[in-house]
Amino acid sequence: MPAVSFQNISKTYATPKGELQALRSVSFDIEQGEFFGLLGPNGAGKTTLISVLAGLAKATGGTARVHGHDVQTDYQAARRALGVVPQELVFDPFFTVREALRFQSGYFGIQKNGAWIDELLHSLGLTDKASANMRQLSGGMKRRVLVALALVHKPQVIVLDEPTAGVDVELRQTLWQFVSQLNKQGSTVLLTTHYLEEAEALCGRLALLNRGEVVALDRTSQLLKRAASNILRFKTDDVLPAELAAQARITGRVVQLPANDALAVERILAQVREAGASADDIEIRKADLEDVFLELIQGSNAAQSAKTAQGAAA
Numbered sequence: 001m002p003a004v005s006f007q008n009i010s011k012t013y014a015t016p017k018g019e020l021q022a023l024r025s026v027s028f029d030i031e032q033g034e035f036f037g038l039l040g041p042n043g044a045g046k047t048t049l050i051s052v053l054a055g056l057a058k059a060t061g062g063t064a065r066v067h068g069h070d071v072q073t074d075y076q077a078a079r080r081a082l083g084v085v086p087q088e089l090v091f092d093p094f095f096t097v098r099e100a101l102r103f104q105s106g107y108f109g110i111q112k113n114g115a116w117i118d119e120l121l122h123s124l125g126l127t128d129k130a131s132a133n134m135r136q137l138s139g140g141m142k143r144r145v146l147v148a149l150a151l152v153h154k155p156q157v158i159v160l161d162e163p164t165a166g167v168d169v170e171l172r173q174t175l176w177q178f179v180s181q182l183n184k185q186g187s188t189v190l191l192t193t194h195y196l197e198e199a200e201a202l203c204g205r206l207a208l209l210n211r212g213e214v215v216a217l218d219r220t221s222q223l224l225k226r227a228a229s230n231i232l233r234f235k236t237d238d239v240l241p242a243e244l245a246a247q248a249r250i251t252g253r254v255v256q257l258p259a260n261d262a263l264a265v266e267r268i269l270a271q272v273r274e275a276g277a278s279a280d281d282i283e284i285r286k287a288d289l290e291d292v293f294l295e296l297i298q299g300s301n302a303a304q305s306a307k308t309a310q311g312a313a314a
């Protein structure tokens, strides 16, 4: 039985501008014991998919299951199997850290959870904050408490929604050490992150969402193989020929283009020169996950635009 199963999940939000389709028939399974990454640009639908899984948002269509339990019809069992670390810092400011953890244990009907609470506090570097009031904690400490709260009932599936956005290196390391240890002991992990390096280092498989659709789903190693093996990087103050600009990743003066071999490098630089543009500080580097994803996202955006144009023409 998969740890998590999404089948044809769609989600439409009613907005003042009309209907917004946040998820379009999303289907995939996450097997027990996997460390799985859900990636995608802002607004791709990652948080919406996690909210559907956690029973916080109702899907417009499709089914989601956690360890076989339907998140709608068997909500309690599904919720019990899931530990969700949310993106936003939401707390009751009147509790101490330990009180909050005890209260959350009670919510799941767990008595005498002291030993596990102590272990969580220790592993997350919170032992000396156990008696502190939540409102006295720094943002980073609050985030650690959110992780502890999500794990207090020893869930089989741990969901982390952007857990390291804006947190310092020390917390990232503590968090990854702890979560990796839980994963080695058998927990399934579902992670959303913008840090592709983190996803590359931690996740065995990755799904890429774009505009509510799964545009890639594969082992991390396979996705990396899809990358053009090299990237040509240079700086320019000039306008690039349109054909190059369409394939390039441009950040300020820095231009990056896939270039597999010496011939491709020569061809690109010749095109730049013929357009009367300059290319300074030329470098060639190995492609990474970000390059693969940019290629996939550009491809899926072009395909969606073509579909929309076809629809308009019909």
Ligand SMILES: Nc1ncnc2c1ncn2[C@@H]1O[C@H](COP(=O)(O)OP(=O)(O)OP(=O)(O)O)[C@@H](O)[C@H]1O
Pocket: 013, 014, 015, 020, 022, 040, 041, 042, 043, 044, 045, 046, 047, 048, 049
């Ligand atoms: N409650 C809501 N009402 C209306 N639209 C919403 C609501 N929640 C999300 N959306 C829209 O649905 C789309 C998907 O949003 P979602 O937050 O799931 O994306 P995301 O991939 O998590 O993005 P980010 O990386 O920025 O967190 C976006 O266009 C967003 O504006």
